[in-house]
Amino acid sequence: MEKYGGVKGVNGIVAPELRLSAEQMQWWQDAKFGMFIHWGLYAIEGKGEWAMFNNKIPAEEYAKLADRFNPQYFDAAVWAKTAKDAGMKYMVLTARHHDGFALWNSPASYGHFTSFETAARRDFVKEYTNACRKAGLGVGIYYSPMDWRFPGYFAPTELPENAALMKKQGYGQVEELMKNYGKIDILWYDGGWLAHKGTDADAAWFWEPVRLNKMVRSYQPGVVISPRSGWEGDFQCNEGGGKIQGPIINTPWEKCLNLNQVSWGYSPTQNLMSLKEIIVMLVNTVDRGGNLLLNVGPDAQGVIPETHIARLKEVGDWLQKYGESIYGTRPGPFEPKDDVYGTVQKNNLIYVHLLAVGDTLQLPATGRKIVSCRQMHGSQLPFTQNENGIVIQLAQVKPDANVTTLVLETEKEN
Incomplete structure (x- = not known):
């Protein structure tokens, strides 16, 4: 890191001047629930978004998939409606994953490897961002600076000129995405590490994330940025389906995971999370101060599988009834008790999410006077409050x- 000159923190290079203020982050922390979309050439074979690397497909061979990528049923408005019906408040689309294929008109793309210059002849990012805004959803763009097509990615010090081409592409493409598609609400970086080793922050000497994100801020001053460029970002990530436990996390953070637990990209094999698993994950995340970004993988025609849409609608139905206890809340005032309860608060109300219902519920003492207790959409419940809880x-x-x-x-403060 001496060469780079940045200060490396726990989650990346520290650059306070890049961080958004609490006020600028408020909309994102109020939103709570978003849709992640992994979609690209890898949807054709349906073997996951890492298929090119995992199956050792040469770049020239993999590129031929672009000749077959011509989605006839892609409709970004349907994606946006699916997200809205699920109760989601923002979306994040993989504009370009690690395979290097860009879903927009990208002059910076090495080898013109884009949907705009191959069979589809379409700028899917433009269609997507327009549909998000029309639906009133936050516009999120995922971008991976790494690119498996470049040998320099795997050997940046041994092949510096090739690696420099990848870096040039990365800066150029990020600039295009931030400059040409109106207001962008979220920039979700991924893949800042080099050669699949170490951390994103370890690769900061190469990517220079502070310089990169100063450029981003010049176009999008209020965009919420993930930590995966090597800079610590505006929020932290918890990736995968692992259980959420422990205390409240006092910094903005997001849990991202798959609805279909097989892969991020489209797979014909279906292993969907149950409705209860999704709701439990949502409340466990929100009760600890986080957002939930739930991923779907549309097929090669751009269609989100019907089973996914149906399950997401079930989530939306639950949120229609209980969303008051999710949106716009903040964690606390009580620390969660794993597998038993968690709490959030808003104005003079405290919402308790019960994961297990017994005869009684014991909560810690609080300085706030409780004036009533009820089940949401149910009856009033008897309670006692004293110095013990x-x-x-x-x-x-x-x-x-x-x-x-x-x-x-609780009693309203005068």
Whole structure:
């Protein structure tokens, strides 16, 4: 890092001048729930977004897939409606994954490897960003600076000229995405590491993420940026389907995972999360101060599988009923108790997400006076409050099949 001259923090290079303020981050922290979309050439074979690398497909051979990539049923408005019906507030599309294929008109693309200059002859990023805005959703763009087509990615010090071409492409493409598609709300970097080794921050000497993101801010001053460029970013990531446990995390963060647990990109093999698994993951994340970014993988024709749309609609139906306890909340005032409950708060209300319903619920002491307790869309519940804590009687609770929600009203401050 001495060569780069940056200060390496826990999550990347520290550059406070790049960080958004709490006010600028508020919309994102209020939103809570978004749709991730992994889509590209890899949807054709349906073997996952890492197929080119995992199956050792030569770049020249892989590039032939672009001749077959001509989605006839792609409709970004349908994607946006699916996200809205699921109760999602923003979307993030893989504009370009590690295989190097760009879903937009990208003059900076090495070898013109884009949807605009191959069979489809379309700028899917333009169609997508327009549809997001029309639907009132936050516009997110995923971009991976790494590119398997470049031998220099795997040996940047041994092949510096080739690696420099990849870096030039990366800067050029990020500039295109930030300059040519109107207001972008989220820039979701991935793949800042080199040769699949170390961390994104370890590769900061190469990518120079502070310089890169100063350029981004010149075009998009308020864009929320992920940490995967090597700079620490505006929020932190928790990737994959692992269980969320432990205390509240006092920094903006996001859990991203797959609806279809087989792969991020399209797969004909289906292993969908159940509705309850999604809701439990959502409340466990929100109760600890995070957002949930749930991924779908449309097929080669640009169609999100019907089973995915149906499951997401179930999530949306739950949020229609209980979204008040999710959107616009902040974690606390009580620390979560793993597999039992978590809480969020908004104005003078405390929402308790119950993962297990017993005879009573014991909550820690709080300086706020509780004036009423009820099950959300249910009956009032008896409770006592003293210096030792709060005890709520749950005999009258009718458990929800997914997560049972209680509402505690506190005395309003004068």
